[in-house]
Amino acid sequence: MDLDLARLLARPAETKIVLLVLDGLGGLSHPQTRRTELQTARTPHLNRLAAQSDLGLTVPVAPGVTPGSGPGHLALFGYDPLMFEVGRGVLEAVGIDFALVPEDVAVRGNFCTLARDDAITDRRAGRIATKRAQKLVERLRTIDVGPAIEVFVEPVREHRFVLVLRGPDLDARVSETDPQRLGVAPLRSEPLHPSALATAQAINQFCDGARRQLTDAAPANGLLLRGIAKLPQLPQLEDVWKIQAASAAIYPMYRGLARLAGMTALGRPASFDEQVTALRQHWDAYDYFFVHYKSTDTAGEDGDFDAKVAAIEELDRQLPVLLDLEPDVLGVAGDHATPAILAAHSWHSVPFLLHSPYTRPDPRATFDELSCAHGSLGTFPAAAVMPFLMAHASRLSKYGA
Amino acid sequence: MDLDLARLLARPAETKIVLLVLDGLGGLSHPQTRRTELQTARTPHLNRLAAQSDLGLTVPVAPGVTPGSGPGHLALFGYDPLMFEVGRGVLEAVGIDFALVPEDVAVRGNFCTLARDDAITDRRAGRIATKRAQKLVERLRTIDVGPAIEVFVEPVREHRFVLVLRGPDLDARVSETDPQRLGVAPLRSEPLHPSALATAQAINQFCDGARRQLTDAAPANGLLLRGIAKLPQLPQLEDVWKIQAASAAIYPMYRGLARLAGMTALGRPASFDEQVTALRQHWDAYDYFFVHYKSTDTAGEDGDFDAKVAAIEELDRQLPVLLDLEPDVLGVAGDHATPAILAAHSWHSVPFLLHSPYTRPDPRATFDELSCAHGSLGTFPAAAVMPFLMAHASRLSKYGA
Numbered sequence: 001m002d003l004d005l006a007r008l009l010a011r012p013a014e015t016k017i018v019l020l021v022l023d024g025l026g027g028l029s030h031p032q033t034r035r036t037e038l039q040t041a042r043t044p045h046l047n048r049l050a051a052q053s054d055l056g057l058t059v060p061v062a063p064g065v066t067p068g069s070g071p072g073h074l075a076l077f078g079y080d081p082l083m084f085e086v087g088r089g090v091l092e093a094v095g096i097d098f099a100l101v102p103e104d105v106a107v108r109g110n111f112c113t114l115a116r117d118d119a120i121t122d123r124r125a126g127r128i129a130t131k132r133a134q135k136l137v138e139r140l141r142t143i144d145v146g147p148a149i150e151v152f153v154e155p156v157r158e159h160r161f162v163l164v165l166r167g168p169d170l171d172a173r174v175s176e177t178d179p180q181r182l183g184v185a186p187l188r189s190e191p192l193h194p195s196a197l198a199t200a201q202a203i204n205q206f207c208d209g210a211r212r213q214l215t216d217a218a219p220a221n222g223l224l225l226r227g228i229a230k231l232p233q234l235p236q237l238e239d240v241w242k243i244q245a246a247s248a249a250i251y252p253m254y255r256g257l258a259r260l261a262g263m264t265a266l267g268r269p270a271s272f273d274e275q276v277t278a279l280r281q282h283w284d285a286y287d288y289f290f291v292h293y294k295s296t297d298t299a300g301e302d303g304d305f306d307a308k309v310a311a312i313e314e315l316d317r318q319l320p321v322l323l324d325l326e327p328d329v330l331g332v333a334g335d336h337a338t339p340a341i342l343a344a345h346s347w348h349s350v351p352f353l354l355h356s357p358y359t360r361p362d363p364r365a366t367f368d369e370l371s372c373a374h375g376s377l378g379t380f381p382a383a384a385v386m387p388f389l390m391a392h393a394s395r396l397s398k399y400g401a
Numbered sequence: 402m403d404l405d406l407a408r409l410l411a412r413p414a415e416t417k418i419v420l421l422v423l424d425g426l427g428g429l430s431h432p433q434t435r436r437t438e439l440q441t442a443r444t445p446h447l448n449r450l451a452a453q454s455d456l457g458l459t460v461p462v463a464p465g466v467t468p469g470s471g472p473g474h475l476a477l478f479g480y481d482p483l484m485f486e487v488g489r490g491v492l493e494a495v496g497i498d499f500a501l502v503p504e505d506v507a508v509r510g511n512f513c514t515l516a517r518d519d520a521i522t523d524r525r526a527g528r529i530a531t532k533r534a535q536k537l538v539e540r541l542r543t544i545d546v547g548p549a550i551e552v553f554v555e556p557v558r559e560h561r562f563v564l565v566l567r568g569p570d571l572d573a574r575v576s577e578t579d580p581q582r583l584g585v586a587p588l589r590s591e592p593l594h595p596s597a598l599a600t601a602q603a604i605n606q607f608c609d610g611a612r613r614q615l616t617d618a619a620p621a622n623g624l625l626l627r628g629i630a631k632l633p634q635l636p637q638l639e640d641v642w643k644i645q646a647a648s649a650a651i652y653p654m655y656r657g658l659a660r661l662a663g664m665t666a667l668g669r670p671a672s673f674d675e676q677v678t679a680l681r682q683h684w685d686a687y688d689y690f691f692v693h694y695k696s697t698d699t700a701g702e703d704g705d706f707d708a709k710v711a712a713i714e715e716l717d718r719q720l721p722v723l724l725d726l727e728p729d730v731l732g733v734a735g736d737h738a739t740p741a742i743l744a745a746h747s748w749h750s751v752p753f754l755l756h757s758p759y760t761r762p763d764p765r766a767t768f769d770e771l772s773c774a775h776g777s778l779g780t781f782p783a784a785a786v787m788p789f790l791m792a793h794a795s796r797l798s799k800y801g802a
Contacts, residue, residue: 028759028760028761029761029762034764036761057777057779061800061801062402062403062406062785062788063402063781063782063785063788063789063792064402064785064787064788064789064790064791064792064797065402065406065410065788065792065797065800066792066797066798066799066800067799067800067801068799068800068801068802069801069802070801070802071800071801072801081800081801082403082406085801086801086802087802088802091802227802339759341759342759345799346759346792347788347789347792347797348759348761349777349778349779369761369777370761370763370777373761373763373775373776373777373779374775378779378780379778379779379780379781
């Protein structure tokens, strides 16, 4: 739905919406059993829900397009992911609660291992311990890239950190320094637009400074920068849909994505139970709750069919505590498919379930790709999930007389 | 998919894609049996494929819109057929290997029979023999339409020929001379835009010259001109999708359409067997092969339900030689439906089958309209066939982080 139309139709109500995102939901058949991960998993709770819900398949970006986590989530939050882009650097920064301002350029950084001739020998510096990385980040904070530019460096986890450059005339249209392969030196950042010259220079100065600061820090004696981006100007959920929205996500990136859309992060839960507890504690204060479940995607990316099945079953076991909250509308969705046989995100459409008092359930349905393909919602753009949730929550008024 | 997005995501791979287009695929139920042509035909090979494939229904142009062959094929090649138009004159010209240049205006011509008062008595001049038409075309080549304009006339088949006007200031926005009915005289061409005056005059001069040249040539003593058009500037498949694409089509028009998109025509095969042989001979040199099968449409246009069933069965019998090539991705599609009970192209959605290692088959599926309506791909724009084929061929990279 066009966001201007959404602004026109959205109206407040007393209803509660929960969107549960199973990251990488949806897969492909195991070559032996010919059953997908969802078809293989024992999911009594999801299946019971499915038989009482609207089902469908979502297309995150466009037919044939494999989405990253950014576009996959933006679509579920109601944004056309081709209109609104979120750079990886921005994702990482907001995911660690770094308060980005519009002038900032945010960069995703990796420590890496460089040989004597500057050739990269390990793009992740042996996944150094987070504690060690924190020490090295302190050294990086001392690097000077010029009088008008402030430098912030924040550790994320293991070899990963965030670099933020703050200054009046920064422009993120510069090239990355990560060549994405071994045996060559890190690249120099080049301006991709005439007005980005100063930013490329600052990034290169930062890299030169880091090379000096990290000489003795092997295996973390170099760094690679990518995902160089500014904050996207996303219309905020509250303004568009007249809802107070909150997120309960374990991983920083998903909290960060939710915050970009205007959601308040409900603490830093460390388990599904803590996520649900966060919802319960803040149930009265918000209208819409985004709950993120990661392990389905992790198992899929690892190419571990059985682990993905187990992750689905684990979620299913824990589902009742979420259902106990009795939201008026519950959506179960995925940001993209991650079929274990591909060991990667994929372009396939994603199972979707919508539970409310106003659905057209098929009592024979189960929660899997095939049932969803036959579902009452058909195959539809993921950006329509938001208006569906809102409509079922009695939060959209009639269009036209 | 927007072609700019396609350019961004497309990446080379070693995979082979075959798109088999059954012209006019998809029909309507026979009034007695209540089964469509596809449901009536015995198609063991297509049915076996269907049970191992993704199925769906394609919408060639827009809901309710009946496509001509041009838009139907352009959509399957990934173009929005409402953005890119191919005039019939252009189709005919490129289909006989006429090397059109951008300044040319191409026209589809018919010999016709005129009475003494110039009224049309047969719009196809009794379908005169191709040899006879060739002789008459030689006369038409002598017609002078002015100093700055070159005239090319080429026979096509029976009563059909192509007229190409070449000159610096030609503009195809002129009206046709074919009134599309009997008992009236051919029309004068009128400019439909101020800058097309000279072109309309040249066309009328050509018609006047032809009337003189053909006085003694009854039943081919007149001509009708339509499909007046310039070459469309189609982004080429190689530039957009990073593929080398080839066509194996028996009929000139489909070779021509494919050539407009940048496909190399693999000779002039005369049978399905020769088409497959052409693919085999050039298998290593190309990534994408378009194979066109005409007789489904011919039977449909003739309103011959049984002949259409037979055409489908004939294709099914021959399918194994194509499958023996073992393409990584096989699409079976139609450019539009041609239901025998309508004896014409129709607006109905068109069965589509996609076979690859990465599908979500329904083992109970067969290849017909009903199974495709329940298929895992849903109902989708035909222009998405191309990104689907590319994604399944591992030729599209991820969008966003």
